[in-house]
Amino acid sequence: xxxxxxxxxxxxxxxxxxxxxxxxxxxxxxxxxxxxxxxxxxxxxxxxxxxxxxxxxxxxxxxxxxxxxxxxxxxxxxxxxxxxxxxxxxxxxxxxxxxxxxxxxxxxxxxxxxxxxxxxxxxxxxxxxxxxxxxxxxxxxxxxxxxxxxxxxxxxxxxxxxxxxxxxxxxxxxxxxxxxxxxxxxxxxxxxxxxxxxxxxxxxxxxxxxxxxxxxxxxxxxxxxxxxxxxxxxxxxxxxxxxxxxxxxxxxxxxxxxxxxxxxxxxxxxxxxxxxxxxxxxxxxxxxxxxxxxxxxxxxxxxxxxxxxxxxxxxxxxxxxxxxxxxxxxx
Amino acid sequence: xxxxxxxxxxxxxxxxxxxxxxxxxxxxxxxxxxxxxxxxxxxxxxxxxxxxxxxxxxxxxxxxxxxxxxxxxxxxxxxxxxxxxxxxxxxxxxxxxxxxxxxxxxxxxxxxxxxxxxxxxxxxxxxxxxxxxxxxxxxxxxxxxxxxxxxxxxxxxxxxxxxxxxxxxxxxxxxxxxxxxxxxxxxxxxxxxxxxxxxxxxxxxxxxxxxxxxxxxxxxxxxxxxxxxxxxxxxxxxxxxxxxxxxxxxxxxxxxxxxxxxxxxxxxxxxxxxxxxxxxxxxxxxxxxxxxxxxxxxxxxxxxxxxxxxxxxxxxxxxxxxxxxxxxxxxxxxxxxxxxxxxxxxxxxxxxxxxxxxxxxxxxxxxxxxxxxxxxxxxxxxxxxxxxxxxxxxxxxxxxxxxxxxxxxxxxxxxxxxxxxxxxxxxxxxxxxxx
Numbered sequence: 001x002x003x004x005x006x007x008x009x010x011x012x013x014x015x016x017x018x019x020x021x022x023x024x025x026x027x028x029x030x031x032x033x034x035x036x037x038x039x040x041x042x043x044x045x046x047x048x049x050x051x052x053x054x055x056x057x058x059x060x061x062x063x064x065x066x067x068x069x070x071x072x073x074x075x076x077x078x079x080x081x082x083x084x085x086x087x088x089x090x091x092x093x094x095x096x097x098x099x100x101x102x103x104x105x106x107x108x109x110x111x112x113x114x115x116x117x118x119x120x121x122x123x124x125x126x127x128x129x130x131x132x133x134x135x136x137x138x139x140x141x142x143x144x145x146x147x148x149x150x151x152x153x154x155x156x157x158x159x160x161x162x163x164x165x166x167x168x169x170x171x172x173x174x175x176x177x178x179x180x181x182x183x184x185x186x187x188x189x190x191x192x193x194x195x196x197x198x199x200x201x202x203x204x205x206x207x208x209x210x211x212x213x214x215x216x217x218x219x220x221x222x223x224x225x226x227x228x229x230x231x232x233x234x235x236x237x238x239x240x241x242x243x244x245x246x247x248x249x250x251x252x253x254x255x256x257x258x259x260x261x262x263x264x265x266x267x268x269x270x271x272x273x274x275x276x277x278x279x280x281x282x283x284x285x286x287x288x289x290x291x292x293x294x295x296x297x298x299x300x301x302x303x304x305x306x307x308x309x310x311x312x313x314x315x316x317x318x319x320x321x322x323x324x325x326x327x328x329x330x331x
Numbered sequence: 332x333x334x335x336x337x338x339x340x341x342x343x344x345x346x347x348x349x350x351x352x353x354x355x356x357x358x359x360x361x362x363x364x365x366x367x368x369x370x371x372x373x374x375x376x377x378x379x380x381x382x383x384x385x386x387x388x389x390x391x392x393x394x395x396x397x398x399x400x401x402x403x404x405x406x407x408x409x410x411x412x413x414x415x416x417x418x419x420x421x422x423x424x425x426x427x428x429x430x431x432x433x434x435x436x437x438x439x440x441x442x443x444x445x446x447x448x449x450x451x452x453x454x455x456x457x458x459x460x461x462x463x464x465x466x467x468x469x470x471x472x473x474x475x476x477x478x479x480x481x482x483x484x485x486x487x488x489x490x491x492x493x494x495x496x497x498x499x500x501x502x503x504x505x506x507x508x509x510x511x512x513x514x515x516x517x518x519x520x521x522x523x524x525x526x527x528x529x530x531x532x533x534x535x536x537x538x539x540x541x542x543x544x545x546x547x548x549x550x551x552x553x554x555x556x557x558x559x560x561x562x563x564x565x566x567x568x569x570x571x572x573x574x575x576x577x578x579x580x581x582x583x584x585x586x587x588x589x590x591x592x593x594x595x596x597x598x599x600x601x602x603x604x605x606x607x608x609x610x611x612x613x614x615x616x617x618x619x620x621x622x623x624x625x626x627x628x629x630x631x632x633x634x635x636x637x638x639x640x641x642x643x644x645x646x647x648x649x650x651x652x653x654x655x656x657x658x659x660x661x662x663x664x665x666x667x668x669x670x671x672x673x674x675x676x677x678x679x680x681x682x683x684x685x686x687x688x689x690x691x692x693x694x695x696x697x698x699x700x701x702x703x704x705x706x707x708x709x710x711x712x713x714x715x716x717x718x719x720x721x722x723x724x725x726x727x728x729x730x731x732x733x734x735x736x737x738x739x740x741x742x743x744x745x746x747x748x749x750x751x752x753x754x755x756x757x758x759x760x761x762x763x764x765x766x
Binding site: 070071072073152155156157158172174176177178179264265266267268270271283286287288289291 | 418421438586597741742
């Protein structure tokens with residue numbers, strides 16, 4: 001775990017095809033459901049893997065969460081005590097608060113930047129392929145290696161950022177140790193690392209928009225901004241929805257960045273200032289040997305993500321426009 | 332020509348006769364013994380360099396003491412080692428032998444997960460007290476009995492200093508008699524703020540840092556040795572931390588954010604680049620220092636506390652442990668006995684890395700000699716054993732150390748407030764352990 005890397009079952013979930021198939025399954029047209037049936041049939045082998053390597057561990061984690069267990073001594077059944085303890089644990093709430101702060105910073109920045117880059121790279125530019133590859137490179141870079149490099153960039157005295165900020169008198173800013181600042185580097189690395197992935201999703205979405213709609217809009221006198229506002233953004237909304245859903249999940253799973261960037265001082269930051277829920281549960285399990293409690297926190301995290309994803313699925317009908325739906329005339 | 336040959340032959344005969352006599356006179360401190368029945372064993376380490384040394388040692392055991400035995404050595408880097416060991420323990424699949432660190436040992440000992448090696452050593456006529464309490468104390472049970480890990484090596488801490496910088500500042504090289512006041516004067520004289528040069532960095536993490544200074548006041552650093560309470564608010568702890576904070580506030584010591592971490596590895600990089608004149612770190616840095624430092628340098632024991640007159644260092648010994656449920660305990664104990672024996676430890680002594688845990692003076696001298704003809708006072712690390720402080724830290728509260736260091740040396744918190752915060756966490760954890 002320390003070496004980073006997304007667990008294999010989670011890769012299924014972050015696979016846009018599996019995700020969009022699953023999302024389609026909850027769509028409200030017979031066509032999307034019929035499509036989804038065959039989609040699900042084809043991804044069944046993957047889903048079976050998901051069940052055994054993800055579903056079964058979740059069940060085991062639930063069983064573990066009902067016990068106090070340090071892995072060496074036999075577990076002691078404590079019922080729902082671990083969940084009660086979680087609700088009264090300041091560090092749990094701090095970790096959750098930090099995640100919310102990260103979400104509020106990372107998600108808008110990520111959507112705007114990824115969309116902006118996708119819009120630029122969707123145009124006929126020289127060496128467009130090279131740019132697209134360059135933006136995608138961080139996605140395939142080991143997050144541990146990237147976090148180590150970024151740690152040095154944020155090093156106050158000798159780091160690159162310190163040199164850049166020197167004219168503003170901010171050279172010795174302790175980005176990674178000051179509780180009020182430490183989430184900024186974590187957020188920056190998260191955005192940097194994910195940008196390429198979301199950019200590719202947006203690019204795919206942009207390329208699926210029929211050109212004739214732009215032509216028609218142009219004939220109707222729509223300018224560049226109006227074409228973006230009334231053609232691109234509405235038709236891109238399913239992609240935006242997908243990006244948002246995946247982003248929320250991934251922000252709640254931030255681990256490597258915090259683990260690595262604060263490992264050289266206090267893991268999770270002074271007073272838990274950089275703690276995220278995955279780092280918190282890791283510390284509870286592998287440092288403080290409270291595996292039962294850590295399992296309860298893991299389930300708590302699972303329920304939070306499930307709730308937020310369900311909320312987004314419910315809310316999508318308010319703003320997501322699917323092409324297969326009957327066109328609406330908006331005032 | 333003939334006369335020369337005869338002389339040589341006579342000399343050769345004398346040497347041949349003398350060897351067995353000398354061998355009889357030098358009793359090994361820890362003897363090795365043949366195994367009763369060979370078998371297959373697994374051995375986990377976290378240090379790549381050790382794998383080679385221990386591998387050579389194991390080969391000798393297989394040749395001389397246990398033919399047909401098979402040993403699989405696996406290296407799992409420190410960053411993953413303890414997680415993997417816990418996972419292996421959870422699944423009841425601990426390796427037969429694995430290296431253990433003192434701050435991590437309590438958890439396994441308290442939960443009866445380790446094999447007691449004491450009966451095997453007793454049966455072999457080996458008194459485990461020969462290692463000294465600093466090396467094996469933390470490897471005994473809560474009641475002070477048993478032995479759950481046998482020392483691979485020992486490490487004390489001393490002050491490394493840049494001789495060229497001292498020459499430039501017109502300072503005499505420090506001697507073992509120096510005091511905290513001398514140290515403060517040196518730190519001040521060696522600091523050059525404009526050039527970004529700091530006089531010293533000696534607070535850092537547990538082993539190399541502030542706990543040494545607390546120990547010099549006569550207080551057990553961080554917690555009592557019996558893990559009954561936090562000692563950071565004791566007068567000695569406050570005195571030591573105030574002293575260090577005074578040096579940092581005066582600009583003689585860099586804050587952790589400038590160093591890059593609370594690790595002595597990063598402080599060493601500053602030392603290496605000439606931006607730090609003095610730093611405290613263990614003997615494990617010697618090979619790297621000999622290889623990488625391009626200026627004249629030396630080591631000296633910690634300065635003496637002016638009140639107690641004591642210069643003290645933490646002492647840590649990595650050990651070989653075995654799982655309580657090892658399938659072949661006799662064979663496991665036999666290999667561990669060999670690895671800590673004079674014969675087994677010779678490889679460590681010759682390799683020139685860390686000092687062999689076996690206290691045989693010949694082995695210790697072999698270790699010093701392994702660094703070649705040098706004018707560095709390596710003896711300082713051996714001298715530091717005299718009044719050393721056993722490790723009182725344990726893994727579950729280790730982050731409190733670093734948080735304390737950050738609060739005091741990076742975030743400007745007062746010593747009183749920072750120690751009160753730390754003790755709150757430590758005492759709460761101690762209380763939860765006894766529940």
